[in-house]
Amino acid sequence: MAKYQIAWMPGDGIGNDVMEAAKIVLDSMKFDATYVPCDIGWDLWCKEGNALPERTIKALEGTTCGLFGAITSKPQDEAREELIPELRGKGLVYFSPIVKLRQMFNLHTNMRPCKSYPGNPLSYRGTHLANPPVGGKVSDVAIDQVIFRENTEGMYGGVEFFPLPEAVYTALCANPKMKPWKDKGLENVALSTRIMSKQGCVSICRNAFAFAAKTGRERVTLIEKPNVLRETGGLMTRCFREVAKSYPAIRADEANIDAICMWMFKNPQDYSVLVAENMFGDIVSDLCAGLVGGLGFAPSANLGDNYAVFEPTHGSAPKYAGQYKVNPHAMLLTVKMMFDWLGETDKATRLEAAVARVIREGTVKTYDMGGKASTLDVAKEVARYAG
Numbered sequence: 001m002a003k004y005q006i007a008w009m010p011g012d013g014i015g016n017d018v019m020e021a022a023k024i025v026l027d028s029m030k031f032d033a034t035y036v037p038c039d040i041g042w043d044l045w046c047k048e049g050n051a052l053p054e055r056t057i058k059a060l061e062g063t064t065c066g067l068f069g070a071i072t073s074k075p076q077d078e079a080r081e082e083l084i085p086e087l088r089g090k091g092l093v094y095f096s097p098i099v100k101l102r103q104m105f106n107l108h109t110n111m112r113p114c115k116s117y118p119g120n121p122l123s124y125r126g127t128h129l130a131n132p133p134v135g136g137k138v139s140d141v142a143i144d145q146v147i148f149r150e151n152t153e154g155m156y157g158g159v160e161f162f163p164l165p166e167a168v169y170t171a172l173c174a175n176p177k178m179k180p181w182k183d184k185g186l187e188n189v190a191l192s193t194r195i196m197s198k199q200g201c202v203s204i205c206r207n208a209f210a211f212a213a214k215t216g217r218e219r220v221t222l223i224e225k226p227n228v229l230r231e232t233g234g235l236m237t238r239c240f241r242e243v244a245k246s247y248p249a250i251r252a253d254e255a256n257i258d259a260i261c262m263w264m265f266k267n268p269q270d271y272s273v274l275v276a277e278n279m280f281g282d283i284v285s286d287l288c289a290g291l292v293g294g295l296g297f298a299p300s301a302n303l304g305d306n307y308a309v310f311e312p313t314h315g316s317a318p319k320y321a322g323q324y325k326v327n328p329h330a331m332l333l334t335v336k337m338m339f340d341w342l343g344e345t346d347k348a349t350r351l352e353a354a355v356a357r358v359i360r361e362g363t364v365k366t367y368d369m370g371g372k373a374s375t376l377d378v379a380k381e382v383a384r385y386a387g
């Protein structure tokens with residue numbers, strides 16, 4: 001039996017393309033694993049009314065960890081229209097299977113590194129800085145950030161209503177600010193909630209600080225908005241300050257979500273570890289990805305206490321599906337994160353060095369980097385160096 005059982009979840013669209021690229025590299029590196037194919041994604045919703053079937057959940061339970069490509073998600077109305085006729089009108093409700101997976105397996109921590117690899121023509125140039133790098137050379141503004149995004153609650157917790165049930169309205173009237181919505185008619189009111197727990201806030205802050213301490217990073221920045229979101233933002237801020245006390249050697253600071261979008265653009269090299277609630281972490285991680293070349297370079301790990309699912313930050317990019325056009329580096333760096341989590345440190349180091357080398361050489365590159373190579377060509381080139 002192989003050393004690892006890996007749940008193999010390509011999902012939708014380019015998820016399939018980049019997972020095929022990952023397989024080329026995994027095989028060339030002689031990774032000792034059995035891959036367990038698992039159904040997840042839009043087709044399953046359309047044909048079975050469930051994007052995350054029970055059989056997938058069962059299969060995942062028998063694996064070491066999961067590797068995931070991407071899924072397509074659509075708003076509720078469109079989702080209902082795409083169901084096969086036999087399933088329509090049955091009151092089926094679509095939910096994002098990756099969000100469900102994170103909650104179901106308590107993958108509480110979403111870790112998203114964003115690193116500028118020297119030679120990447122898409123990396124942040126910082127030519128607008130007071131002291132711009134000479135000639136806007138790409139390697140001169142070194143960005144190496146890691147976002148810790150709370151992954152199971154907050155604004156993406158999934159507790160939502162439309163229309164607003166009377167009972168929910170009445171309960172919410174414990175807060176007098178709620179009253180004006182009654183006049184608009186509850187049938188016209190939609191509600192999404194931002195529910196955060198002390199446990200969730202403490203856990204994500206602890207993981208961010210523990211990572212900073214372990215990797216010798218000197219700064220952890222909380223991204224919140226406690227001046228407006230007073231209760232949830234306030235709770236997160238208090239938890240952050242409490243956890244920070246155990247790490248006196250690490251600089252702990254706080255930024256509002258709006259302000260940090262500006263500061264990150266102005267001085268991205270100043271930030272190291274960032275910690276945020278679910279939605280703010282999602283938003284800021286695309287911003288950080290943009291600084292290091294776009295979604296083609298942004299890997300991520302959904303980490304629980306005993307299980308993890310690894311996925312690139314990008315989605316299924318339907319317009320490129322099946323064309324083997326997109327950049328596999330995000331997926332390959334995701335595999336590197338899986339190696340790290342499994343304790344396969346040598347493989348992790350080799351793979352990252354191979355990705356960095358292919359980027360630096362700049363000869364085999366996908367369209368986003370100005371090249372013509374296919375997703376699989378890039379993977380083969382990485383595989384050649386990674387061994």
Ligand code: NAI
Pocket residue numbers: 069070071072073074098294295296311313314315316317318319326327328330368
């Ligand atoms: P997306 O990430 O799929 O693509 C946005 C754009 O980014 C693409 O059109 C492409 O220009 C670029 N891009 C993405 N990945 C790339 C890569 N590997 N190489 C080069 N360029 C790349 O986001 P979009 O278009 O907003 O969403 C498409 C679908 O994906 C939606 O159904 C959305 O719900 C879903 N989605 C799923 C996620 C997941 O599986 N975790 C995350 C984000 C979106």
Ligand code: MG
Pocket residue numbers: 282283286313
């Ligand atoms: Mg996102």
